[in-house]
Amino acid sequence: MTLxxxxxxxxxxxxxxxxxxxxxxxxxxxxxxxxPNGAGKSTCFACxxxxxxxxxxxxxxxxxxxxxxxxxARLRLGLARTFQVAQVFEALTTLQNVQLATQAxxxxxxxxxxxxxxxRPQAPAQQLLERVGLGALADQYASELPYGAKKRLELALAxxxRPQxxxxxxxxxxxxxxxxxxxxxxxxxxxAEGLAVLYTEHNMDAVAQVADRVLVLIEGRLAAxxxxxxxxxxxxxxxxxLGRAGAEHA
Numbered sequence: 001m002t003l004x005x006x007x008x009x010x011x012x013x014x015x016x017x018x019x020x021x022x023x024x025x026x027x028x029x030x031x032x033x034x035x036p037n038g039a040g041k042s043t044c045f046a047c048x049x050x051x052x053x054x055x056x057x058x059x060x061x062x063x064x065x066x067x068x069x070x071x072x073a074r075l076r077l078g079l080a081r082t083f084q085v086a087q088v089f090e091a092l093t094t095l096q097n098v099q100l101a102t103q104a105x106x107x108x109x110x111x112x113x114x115x116x117x118x119x120r121p122q123a124p125a126q127q128l129l130e131r132v133g134l135g136a137l138a139d140q141y142a143s144e145l146p147y148g149a150k151k152r153l154e155l156a157l158a159x160x161x162r163p164q165x166x167x168x169x170x171x172x173x174x175x176x177x178x179x180x181x182x183x184x185x186x187x188x189x190x191x192a193e194g195l196a197v198l199y200t201e202h203n204m205d206a207v208a209q210v211a212d213r214v215l216v217l218i219e220g221r222l223a224a225x226x227x228x229x230x231x232x233x234x235x236x237x238x239x240x241x242l243g244r245a246g247a248e249h250a
Contacts, residue, residue: 032211080163101160
């Protein structure tokens, strides 16, 4: 496994958010982390990405324990993440957004990178925009993009760092069904190219049709894992989270 989470524990003021969770994600694998509100999946995800420090347990990336490393250090090691609400540079064009992210991924400071944008080659950034379906919008300001395009742009920013592990926080949130399906097909294709992908999601169609494996957290513990078809038949998962409607996706 490229990513290996072992006995992960995180609590807040005595409230246990994540309670001894263990799993792994391999290269080329697309893994969904799901569960009801308050199950601990966002906390677990944030511990892996570096926004929270684990209380105990290990988060190993290619054999190196990440606990205690800042998000920037994890990015340099090959981990890139997106957020539930897309975070892009609104005052820049889509092309400039990716140019800036590419330079930041090379260790260039943000101010220096911004000042040198005009002198930087555009081809690598344009190729990334083409990859995420935004090639025709290179000169459009990010502030003017529809939300679905911002989601794709944020994905391009993550890919600009040339990661080996993509951490996607609800990539389909806020998208209409057709737009959601298109974006998740792109995510699936990235995994097929060899990236390890871990994503949280509430939309079951974005899980059922995309994830190679599904992890279900309930009350901070890993209640089930396996294919979507398998977890959709798990009586605890159906009762506590999916319900009959969710199970019908299987």
